Amino acid sequence: MLSDHLQVFDFNKKLKSWYLQNHRPLLWRQTSDPYKIWLSEIILQQTRVAQGTPYYEKFISDYPTVFDLAAADERDVLRLWQGLGYYSRARNMHFTARQIVAEFEGKFPQTAVQLAKLKGLGNYTAAAIASFAFGEAIPAIDGNVYRVMARLFGIFTDTLSNEGKKEFAAVAVQLVSHEDPATYNQAMIEFGALQCVPVAPDCKVCPFNDICYAFKFDMQAKLPVKTKKAAVRNRFFNYFILQKGDQLAMQERKGKDIWKGLYDFLMTESTELVDSPDVFFDDIVMYNILSKGRIREIPKVYQHLLTHQRLNVRFWWVDIPMNSDINLPEGLYFYSPEEIHSLPKPILVDTVLREEDYL
DNA sequence: TAATCGTGGGT
DNA sequence: TACCCAAGATT
Numbered sequence: 001m002l003s004d005h006l007q008v009f010d011f012n013k014k015l016k017s018w019y020l021q022n023h024r025p026l027l028w029r030q031t032s033d034p035y036k037i038w039l040s041e042i043i044l045q046q047t048r049v050a051q052g053t054p055y056y057e058k059f060i061s062d063y064p065t066v067f068d069l070a071a072a073d074e075r076d077v078l079r080l081w082q083g084l085g086y087y088s089r090a091r092n093m094h095f096t097a098r099q100i101v102a103e104f105e106g107k108f109p110q111t112a113v114q115l116a117k118l119k120g121l122g123n124y125t126a127a128a129i130a131s132f133a134f135g136e137a138i139p140a141i142d143g144n145v146y147r148v149m150a151r152l153f154g155i156f157t158d159t160l161s162n163e164g165k166k167e168f169a170a171v172a173v174q175l176v177s178h179e180d181p182a183t184y185n186q187a188m189i190e191f192g193a194l195q196c197v198p199v200a201p202d203c204k205v206c207p208f209n210d211i212c213y214a215f216k217f218d219m220q221a222k223l224p225v226k227t228k229k230a231a232v233r234n235r236f237f238n239y240f241i242l243q244k245g246d247q248l249a250m251q252e253r254k255g256k257d258i259w260k261g262l263y264d265f266l267m268t269e270s271t272e273l274v275d276s277p278d279v280f281f282d283d284i285v286m287y288n289i290l291s292k293g294r295i296r297e298i299p300k301v302y303q304h305l306l307t308h309q310r311l312n313v314r315f316w317w318v319d320i321p322m323n324s325d326i327n328l329p330e331g332l333y334f335y336s337p338e339e340i341h342s343l344p345k346p347i348l349v350d351t352v353l354r355e356e357d358y359l
Numbered sequence: 360t361a362a363t364c365g366t367g368g369g370t
Numbered sequence: 371t372a373c374c375c376a377a378g379a380t381t
Contacts, residue, residue: 041367044377051376088380123381142377162360189377229374230362256381258364259375286369307364318363347366 002153002175002211002230012177014183019187022194023053026050028055029186034108041125042093046086049193055084063186066106066311069097078261078344081281087344091261092120110134128185137181141173149175150224151196154213159224196235230308237313238274239349240266240286242293244320248358252329258306263343265315266332273301273312280316285329293320304348315352 002008023029026049039059043052058080059221063069069077074094081090084274096239100106103123108129109115116126123141130136141143146159149168157164177184195206203215211354214220242249242265249264250263296317306313320326328334335343341359353359 041377046364046376047366047380048368048376083366085367086378088364089378090380110365124378128377140377143375149380160361193377202372256363260364303363305367306363310364311364 008175011175011208015187016177016180016183017194017209019183019190023190024188024194027053027060032133034129036060037129037132038125039093041088041128042120043084045125047084052084055081066097066100066108070093070101074261075344076342082262082344082350083347087259087261089120094123095119108133110136112136112138118177128261130336131181131185135182137176137178138167139176140185140189141168141172141306142189142192144163144189145172146198147224148188148192148196149153149222151214152208152212154217154219154223156223156225158227160227164225168332210236232305232308232310234310234312236270236273237311238270238280239264239313239315240268240290241315242289242319242320242322242326242332243268243317243329244326245322247336247338249328249332249334250340251333258309259346261344262346262349263340264290264346264349268281275340276316277316287324289329290318292324292326293318302348302352311348313348316354 002011012147024179026040028036031037040052040056043055043059047143048208059069072094075092076096078087078090081087084090099118100108109118110130110131111125111134112126115121115129116123118126121129127136127138128142130138131140134356141149143159146168149171149208150159153171155164155167155171157167159165175184195201200223201220203209203212203220206215209215214223248265250265253259253262253264266289268283270279274280275298277290277298280290296319299314299316302311302313302315304313337358340353345353350359
């Protein structure tokens with residue numbers, strides 16, 4: 001551990017020097033506008049820079065200010081977010097934009113404590129905005145920073161445990177620069193992202209290989225310590241794409257399951273793969289719907305991987321005659337191709353519709 | 360508090 | 371292939 005102020009001062013000096021020579025010219029670093037910084041931080045949660053960058057550009061273009069975002073429909077915000085995943089980020093961001101306009105006249109709170117009260121902002125994001133936009137001397141500890149600290153100082157406490165968070169935070173508070181906290185936080189994050197990478201870091205060229213615990217004891221692969229993930233569970237979805245003319249029946253997903261707020265089709269979930277449409281007719285509700293139309297061929301199985309789920313999905317296309325008086329279940333409506341294009345959809349649904357040349 | 364929330368890239 | 375992981379937050 002860095003035991004005194006002189007060592008901390010020296011560490012910060014070398015870190016900043018490394019940063020000034022090696023950092024990437026990322027768009028959201030060219031501004032001190034808290035709205036843009038906030039937007040970038042939400043987008044980058046659990047998301048790679050390469051994947052998030054085009055979304056950042058789209059959002060800044062469509063919603064240049066917090067007022068523009070607040071004035072938007074949630075559906076359009078989700079549509080712009082489509083493909084990024086973790087859609088609660090978009091819903092919370094939209095909610096918070098409206099709160100900032102309604103309660104704070106469009107101005108962001110300026111301290112991490114105040115920022116952390118907003119929906120979608122936890123300790124990390126609040127600290128990041130507070131330091132980047134307002135110069136607060138508070139450490140912003142993301143996954144990169146956990147990794148850097150764990151390796152440098154040989155901290156084996158689980159970074160995701162409460163104990164670990166306290167321990168790492170205590171060390172980080174000692175390290176953070178009070179002269180230039182914004183650059184310090186950017187530098188720690190960038191150092192983790194570029195130099196102290198998760199797999200096979202090139203420690204020969206690391207400016208800290210003289211003091212690094214992990215390098216000294218060859219423990220780079222063991223640090224940081226993280227709890228292992230829960231097992232992936234298998235789920236079996238049967239989607240029914242009811243098509244009437246050029247319109248498809250879609251519905252907004254509700255509840256606590258995946259893809260809340262996005263649009264998909266009539267669906268049943270089963271405990272195993274369904275190979276014949278016969279079983280669907282056992283359910284009276286499904287019978288009443290399916291008997292109004294004609295099921296096409298038995299569709300292929302798509303496997304769609306989420307962090308904790310493996311979805312095995314069949315899309316059963318059902319042609320409904322134009323003169324049918326079919327009554328759709330609650331929440332299900334026919335939409336035109338143009339409307340469907342503008343609806344936010346899970347990437348799997350979007351992919352299938354494109355494959356069928358529908359979108 | 361441990362489980363859950365997406366998607367895509369890398370190995 | 372199967373697994374890891376990526377500027378975390380919420381419940």
